[in-house]
Amino acid sequence: MADVAGVTGEQLKSYIERIERLEEEKKALAEDVKEVYAEAKGNGFDTKVMRKLISLRKMNASDRAEQEELLDLYKTAIGMA
């Protein structure tokens, strides 16, 4: 590996390769997620609603309840309920 104008090729390559390995692992996990959704869909589950459920589960119960209440309030206020 060349040392070019102060750039240590060895060090740079090790950073690059570490990042590439991590990105590979991330890509594999994204594939796994897709497979689980496909399996659930195959068993009749609605994946869009599953995604909503998962995003709701990221919130704590009180924030979730507060947001759902406010959403209902806004719907009513604009005549959408």
Next chain:
Amino acid sequence: MADVAGVTGEQLKSYIERIERLEEEKKALAEDVKEVYAEAKGNGFDTKVMRKLISLRKMNASDRAEQEELLDLYKTAIGMA
């Protein structure tokens, strides 16, 4: 429009509708961009390279030259040039 628990339906609806109109316009512009790329492609231009060119044009000339030089340096340092 209801005033519900202090939420002014009129005001909320006007914000919502303004945002929806702006999002519509944005969507139309995105369609226009897609059409221009499709037209260019139809005339034999490589749209991936066009996108790179457009992103390079966002940089000023000296930053661009500096980045290209550093990229060459890094390529050489890791034996990729």
Next chain:
Amino acid sequence: MADVAGVTGEQLKSYIERIERLEEEKKALAEDVKEVYAEAKGNGFDTKVMRKLISLRKMNASDRAEQEELLDLYKTAIGMA
């Protein structure tokens, strides 16, 4: 403008500039959307809930009702309601 290896500089530049103008307009609209949300926030509205409301409004009423019903069903099924 040069004609280089069959690439008509004039034609390429016109595509590039059309795309850049459209992207500029899109950026300006995105700024406008941000401003409306900021104005709404300044008047006490919850912008996260507004975004949810806007995404719900993109669905037709029956799809929306069906999705909300299924979400409640899933919540109950996993003991989350």
Next chain:
Amino acid sequence: MADVAGVTGEQLKSYIERIERLEEEKKALAEDVKEVYAEAKGNGFDTKVMRKLISLRKMNASDRAEQEELLDLYKTAIGMA
């Protein structure tokens, strides 16, 4: 876990939890990637150029050479070289 209107809570919850675990792992890997870039930056490397290098390394050498050549051609054609 309830069985509600034919929705098997047990099965749904296992899909949800599998997805959440995978998403957690993905998030951790994304953090690791950020840490490697931060470490590289701390050692004087330009992370923007590193990202460009990584995206170039995803292409095979001949595609990369072809794209770089076409980019230079387009730059010259619109008087940007």
